Amino acid sequence: MKGNYLGELEELVLLHVGILYPTAYGVAVMDEIEKQAGRSLNISAVHSVLTRLEEKGFLKSKMSDPTEERGGRRKRIFLLTAAGKRALEEAIELRTQLFNQIPKVALQFRLA
Amino acid sequence: MNRQPPKWADRFLQWYCRPELLEEIQGDAYELFYRKATHHPRQAKAQFVWNVLRFFKWSNIKRTKRNYSFNSPTMIKSYLITGIRNLFRHPLNGSINILGLSLAVAIAITTFIVIDNQLHADHFHTNIDRIYQVTSYVKIDKRTEEWSDSPIMLGPAMLQEQTNIESFTRIEYGSADIRYKQNVFNEQVWFVDPSFFEIFSFPILAGDAQGLKIKNQIVLESSIAKKYFGDADPIGQSLSLKFREREKLEFIVSAVFERPTGSTLYPSLFLSMDSFQDLQPDKTNDWAYKVDGTFILLRAEHSIAEVKNHMGSFVRDQNAASHQWMVDEYHFRPFKGLGLVSHEIISSVSQGSQMEGLISLGVIASFLLILASFNYMNVTVATVATRLKEIGIRKVIGAQKKEIITQFLIENFLMCALALVAGVIISYVFMLPGFNALFPSNILFEFSSGNIMFLFFAGLLFFIGLISGAYPAFYIASFQPIEILKGKEKFGQKSLFSRVLLTFQFTFAFITMVGSFVFIDNCIHLKNKDWGYQHDNLMAVRVEEKDKYLTLRNQLTSNPNIAQLAGADNHIGKSDDKITFTHHEQQIETIDFRVGYNYLEAMNIRLVEGRTFTQTIQSDEVESVVINETFAKKLGWARPIGQMIEIDSMKRYVIGVVADFHYEGFYDVLGPAMFRVAKEDDFNFLAIQVREGHMNEVQEQVMSLWQNIAPDDTYEGFVQDDVFASFNQNNNAHVQLLTFVCLITIILASLGLLGLVFFNTTRRMKEYSIRKVMGATGSQIFQLMNKDYAIILSTAFILGAPSGFFLVNSLIQKVYPDPKGANPLPFVIAVSIMMTVVAITVITQLVRITKQSPSEVLRND
Structure with missing residues (x-):
């Protein structure tokens, strides 16, 4: 089941690749995660996750045009695949389903 | 301003990074750098370096795509065959090489076994981590000595007051003439507490060590049992022991134990402490009396520091009872490794080798090993000329540099393995037995554990294999095949x-x-x-009883081969007492010999000034003393004759000064020594000066006389040359x-x-x-x-x-x-x-x- 399992960080990155469509690449994903989720990651960590997601088939990638701010180098643009979309849906559905099963009482917090 | 990322980091990234990933990784790193560089150039650089380092992980690292096929079994087989053939083609060279290496290996193995044995001495005791010896710090003359001796009362008192001690045992030496039927030998016996065998794990071969709880039971070491009883079963047999100036006592053998080779304690016979109390009832409740050693067994999970903190009252008890030897504090020596530091403790019970000696041995062995490996390397490089064609052909056929290196390394490891086998044989057959004979020891060809043995041999093989083989292999592999085959490789120029x-x-x-x-x-x-006296015409006999002494002396006086006879309480080189006295508020420690009147003359001690003891001068017996030169120097006397010292509140006057002489081997510094007159009742030795050339004759005569005078006692005669x-x-x-x-x-x-x-x-x-x-x-x-x-x-x-x-x-x-x-x-x-x-x-x-x-x-x- 290694192929289907989605880790927490993987899920976060996957979501952000979706959000940034069609300009998701390493630095952009890193910045966006910091902005949206408030988590600051190292660029190398983002790279590893992106590579892993691509290996699992949840992402595909292509090279962009050369850009000036990178000293004339190209970016690797990541895009969600169908499998990636399904994996996200499953993950979110599972969460909602589980959350709904929590009895109401457990969620009523009072000052005791 | 420099707006470029650090060059070295960038180059490092380019060097390690997989080419297909380089562009995006480098791109991201640059982007992050430029973003920051305008405002915080320094931070940007640091961040760039950090990122480069973080990207340095396995998934990003370049991997070579070349295929190695050299490790196929066929090639390894071929290498081995070539190696062996080459060995046979140059048998002289090969065997010289292997011989040199195996000699060094044998020395290394032997040394390792010896060191391993010494470092793991006493490890057969299962409780070793919890056993401690209590030693006394005694202050003498401004310096502190660590004594193995401790008060006889200390062990029982500690057990009573301290809950974290499980048990204790005291060790007190004694000497007895032991007889079984016709065999009489003088033996050193150890009086110990019954818990001795619970603390120490000497294997019991027969009988029951609980016997120590009963008075009049004796426990023997196996070689001692053999000495008395041969192959017969010793258990239940009776031995008669005769202590000095006591009646004969009968003891029943209750157990036989074995002393393993790795022991730094050398007991041969055990008696119970109760027997000691019977022999010396006045000493047993005296804080001033010291036994030769006290060992404690700490309870599991307790630390020795807890025990240490509660020793104050015992220091006070001891010092209140004995003013001569004031104890500063008690010290706890872990039994583990006690042998290695035993030389720091005065008259230590445990006797091991000094660390310095072991280190020197190890250094010598490593030197020889390096020497032999270098040798091997030199000869290999030198003789490779004979194999140039082979290397050339191999390379032309397609061998790569790495394969040639592998070939030569494998060949080399083969040689080293041969040397290792030869080394083991040499060590087992010659060197270890040789070592055991040289330093009377009984070290077996074994290691303290299988792991250590494996690690040692693997490490040794790796060490010599690599040191001797690496350079030749790399050197040979770097030849150009065309040059070799053309005959142009001018080998060995450099x-x-x-x-x-x-x-x-x-x-x-x-x-x-x-x-x-x-x-x-x-x-x-x-x-x-120079021993300080002429010793080659001297001999002495131990005679502990006055009547026997007198009989022997009288029978020898008329002997024409004997020049002089003298009795003594202590005999130079055999026994001496250490005493302290106070002189002008300075505490002086001195060796004290108590001797008969003409002892100094009989022993050829050289008189420097003054006179020796004379029987006709009555005061000599009570208030005269003869000192050595160091004694005079120590007290700063320019004219020692007539000076007065006070010992045990008795005044003593110096009547003579003798030249310094050696009394205890040569490891210790010569200290002050003095002679006093002893009574005939106290004599233990009869010193005999023999006329030139009659030594053997006199020895035989003395021995036969002794057997007539005291058939029950061991004859203990010796020539003075043998005391050291x-x-x-x-x-x-x-x-x-x-x-x-x-x-x-x-x-x-x-x-x-x-x-x-x-x-x-x-x-x-x-x-x-x-x-x-x-x-x-x-x-x-x-x-x-x-x-x-x-x-x-x-x-x-x-x-x-x-x-x-x-x-x-x-x-x-x-x-x-x-x-x-x-x-x-x-x-x-x-x-x-x-x-x-x-x-x-x-x-x-x-x-x-x-x-x-x-x-x-x-x-x-």
Whole structure:
């Protein structure tokens, strides 16, 4: 089941690749995660996750045009695949389903 | 302003990163850098470096795509076959090489076993981590000594008051004449508490060690049991023990134990502490009386610090009872490793080897191993010329550099494995038994654990395999095949490395040799050292009872072969008492001999000034004392005669000063010593001065007389020359061991030299032939050949000789109090031996050149 399992960080990155469509690449994903989720990651960590997601088939990638701010180098643009979309849906559905099963009482917090 | 990321980091990234990932990774890193660089250039740089380092992970690292096929079994088989064939093709060279290496390996193995054995001494005791010896810090004369002795009351008192002690045992030595039927021997017995066998784990071979709880039971060591009972079952047998000035007592053998080889305690017979209390009832409840050792067993999970903090009351108890030896504090020595520090404790119960000795052994062994490996390397490099074609062909067929390296390394490991096997055999058959004979010891060919053995052998193989094989393998593999096959590879031109190596080798050789000679020189110096009196015509007999003493003395007085007779309480070299007294508020420690009237004359002690004891002067018995020179110096007396000291509140006047003499081997500094007159009742020894040339005769006569006078007692006569026998034996053993080491060093160094000289003459054969054709004489060629080696040798000497000297000299200074000073002899000997070796080696090659006809050599080209 290694192929289907989605880790927490993987899920976060996957979501952000979706959000940034069609300009998701390493630095952009890193910045966006910091902005949206408030988590600051190292660029190398983002790279590893992106590579892993691509290996699992949840992402595909292509090279962009050369850009000036990178000293004339190209970016690797990541895009969600169908499998990636399904994996996200499953993950979110599972969460909602589980959350709904929590009895109401457990969620009523009072000052005791 | 510099707006570029640090170049080195960028280059590092480019070097390690997989090419297909480089662009995006580098791109991201640059983007992050530029973003920050405008405002915080320094931070940006740091961040860039950090990112580069973070990207350095396995998934991003470049991997070579080449396929290695060399490790197929076929190739390894081929390498092995080539290696073995090559060994057989040059049997002389190969066997010299392996022999040299295996000698060094054998020494390394033997040394390792010895060191391993010593470091793991006493490990057969299961409780070893919880056993501690309680030692006393005694303050004497402004310095503190650590004594193995502790109050007889201490053990029981500690057990009573401290809950974290599980049990204790005291050890008190005694001496008894033990008889079984016709056999009488004098033995050292240990009085111990019954818990001794619960604390220590000496294996019980027969019977029950609980017997120690019962009075009049005795426990024997297996060799002692054999001595008395042979193969018969000793359990339940009765032995009669006779302690000095006591009635004969009967003891029943309750158990036989074994003393494993790794023990630093050397007990042979055990009696219970209760028996000691019967013998010396007045001592048992006296805080002032000290037993020879007290050991405690700590409860599991407790620390010794808890015990240590509650010792104050015991210090007070002891000091209130005894004013002579004031204890500063009690100290706890872990039993684990006690043997290694036993020389720091005065009259330690545990007796192990000094760490310095073990370290020196290890250093010598490593030196020899390195020497042998260098040798091997030199000869391998030199003889590779014979295999150039093979390497060329292999390379042309498609072998890569790495495969050639592998081939030579494998071949080399094969040789080293052979050397290892040979080394094990040499060590097992010759060296370890040799060592055991030299230093009377009984070390078995075994390791403290299987892991250590495996690690040692694997490490040894790896070490010699790599040191000796790495350079030749890399060197050989770097040849260009075309050059080799064309015959153009001018192999061996750049022999700088060989020379450096040879210099190293000879430096090591000089260090070892000069060091050994310095040490040997010191040993010989100690052996021939003046004892302070003439000892070769002296003998003595132990006679502990007055009537027997008188009978023996009277029967000997008329003997024409005997020059003088004297009785003594203590006998020089055999026994002495240490006492302290206060003089002008200074505490003085001195050796105290109590002797008969003409003892000093009989023992040839040299009188420096004053007179010795005279029977006609009545005061001599009660208030006279004869001192040695150190004594006078210590008290700062310019005119010692007539000076007064007070011992046990009795005044004593100095009547004579004698020259310093040795009383306890040569490891300790000579201290103050004095003589007092003893009563005949106290005599323990009869000293006999024999007339020149009658020593054997007199010995026999004394012995037969003794057997008539005291058939129940052991005869203990000895010649004075033997009192330092164990010291001399040790000393001789050192000399022999180091001579052996020197011999091996010389063999190794000369083997290496031979290999190299042989190779060099082969290489320059053409040159020498042309020189000969042009009219050069043998001596001219000899000079030519020697120039190189003269430089190498002198460099090695300049580097090696002083280091060897200082290394060993500092060791000697540490071990011996009165070492021999610096001396040119070791240097001269080392240089002349090396010169001879080099000359012989070069001359054999010179003979080769002279015999070779120049036309043969030149025609071949």
